[in-house]
Amino acid sequence: MSDVASTFRDQYGAEPDGLWAAPGRVNLIGEHTDYNDGFVLPFALPERVVAAASRADAGWRVWSDLEEEPASFDDPGEPGAVSGWAAYVAGVVWALRDAGYEVPPANLALTSDVPLGAGVSSSAALESAVLTALIDLGGLDIPVADRPAIAQRAENVYVGAPTGIMDQSASIRCQAGQALFLDCRSLEVEQIPFDVAAEGLAVLVVNSNAPHRHVDGEYGARRKSCEEAARLLGVPALRDVAADGLDETLERLDDHVMRRRVRHVVTENQRVLDTVELLRSGRIREIGPLMTSSHASMRDDFEITVPEVDVAVEAALMAGAYGARMTGGGFGGCVLALIDADRADATAAAVADAYAEHGFTAPTPFVAVPSQGATRL
Numbered sequence: 356m357s358d359v360a361s362t363f364r365d366q367y368g369a370e371p372d373g374l375w376a377a378p379g380r381v382n383l384i385g386e387h388t389d390y391n392d393g394f395v396l397p398f399a400l401p402e403r404v405v406a407a408a409s410r411a412d413a414g415w416r417v418w419s420d421l422e423e424e425p426a427s428f429d430d431p432g433e434p435g436a437v438s439g440w441a442a443y444v445a446g447v448v449w450a451l452r453d454a455g456y457e458v459p460p461a462n463l464a465l466t467s468d469v470p471l472g473a474g475v476s477s478s479a480a481l482e483s484a485v486l487t488a489l490i491d492l493g494g495l496d497i498p499v500a501d502r503p504a505i506a507q508r509a510e511n512v513y514v515g516a517p518t519g520i521m522d523q524s525a526s527i528r529c530q531a532g533q534a535l536f537l538d539c540r541s542l543e544v545e546q547i548p549f550d551v552a553a554e555g556l557a558v559l560v561v562n563s564n565a566p567h568r569h570v571d572g573e574y575g576a577r578r579k580s581c582e583e584a585a586r587l588l589g590v591p592a593l594r595d596v597a598a599d600g601l602d603e604t605l606e607r608l609d610d611h612v613m614r615r616r617v618r619h620v621v622t623e624n625q626r627v628l629d630t631v632e633l634l635r636s637g638r639i640r641e642i643g644p645l646m647t648s649s650h651a652s653m654r655d656d657f658e659i660t661v662p663e664v665d666v667a668v669e670a671a672l673m674a675g676a677y678g679a680r681m682t683g684g685g686f687g688g689c690v691l692a693l694i695d696a697d698r699a700d701a702t703a704a705a706v707a708d709a710y711a712e713h714g715f716t717a718p719t720p721f722v723a724v725p726s727q728g729a730t731r732l
């Protein structure tokens with residue numbers, strides 16, 4: 356990660372007023388439940404976006420060490436007016452203003468070590484770092500609990516991606532050593548201790564490096580299907596469908612594909628609740644089977660996995676993982692495996708071997724440590 360303070364000095368000829376950071380995330384369990392008003396359990400990664408920033412006289416100017424050219428805009432305009440990576444920055448300015456806040460003009464320099472296109476929320480990290488910096492620079496009085504919805508509006512309305520509220524919540528509200536149990540309807544959170552190292556465990560993340568296939572269209576299609584199912588079942592959201600008696604409820608839907616979509620969401624919500632129960636009583640190893648059944652549900656019912664992630668999950672389990680699952684929106688991205696800490700290299704090697712056998716591009720493994728959410732450094 357580059358020294359963003361010195362980039363700032365080089366570009367703007369002055370010291371920044373401060374440095375702000377916001378991380379990427381992995382989701383321990385609870386996939387495609389957020390936009391169904393359900394439950395999620397992400398934790399923040401140590402990989403993060405760092406923003407060096409100062410107030411300016413007018414407009415916004417942003418250097419990113421991932422880009423050749425700076426982005427600058429005098430006004431974010433209407434959604435879509437600024438495009439490319441700068442849309443995430445303009446979107447945050449737009450969303451803050453739309454929520455009634457006076458946003459300070461600013462100069463920014465950004466750096467990031469959050470892997471791009473890996474399904475670990477590099478865009479939410481970018482939005483959250485910029486949002487946190489602008490809030491502090493402007494002295495804006497915005498409770499932490501209200502911030503993720505502002506970053507989410509930047510993504511939904513300005514950038515135009517119909518995502519839920521999990522990623523921005525994770526980037527902003529997670530704490531080191533904890534997983535964030537979030538009720539996506541009430542937006543209430545509970546920090547759940549997730550100190551895997553103390554139990555001799557580790558979470559191995561394997562970036563499947565699968566080429567992203569139709570992610571945007573498929574994500575939107577899943578979301579539509581869930582909303583339509585809720586309408587047909589006469590409930591505000593699939594969160595309101597009880598896990599008890601689910602089979603009878605599903606019979607009220609004619610469409611077999613839709614039945615499977617609903618079954619994923621309802622059983623996944625229950626798996627989040629069961630995982631939280633186990634973690635509250637310190638039984639970390641026992642969440643493994645819930646992770647693995649979450650994966651089966653994403654593969655068979657929600658149909659959002661790809662061969663690369665299925666092979667990675669199988670190989671990790673064969674290598675002795677307590678549980679393994681894809682994390683994130685799907686159609687590629689990362690796999691999580693809960694393993695004994697001393698099995699990280701062996702598990703990563705087992706996945707790499709399985710990939711070689713299938714002729715897939717080699718995966719990228721790393722060990723994930725639950726880390727701090729957005730903060731001023």
Ligand code: GLA
Binds near residue numbers: 386387389520522
């Ligand atoms: C993406 C979205 C999230 C969530 C996940 C799936 O990461 O940004 O809002 O829907 O997919 O759980």
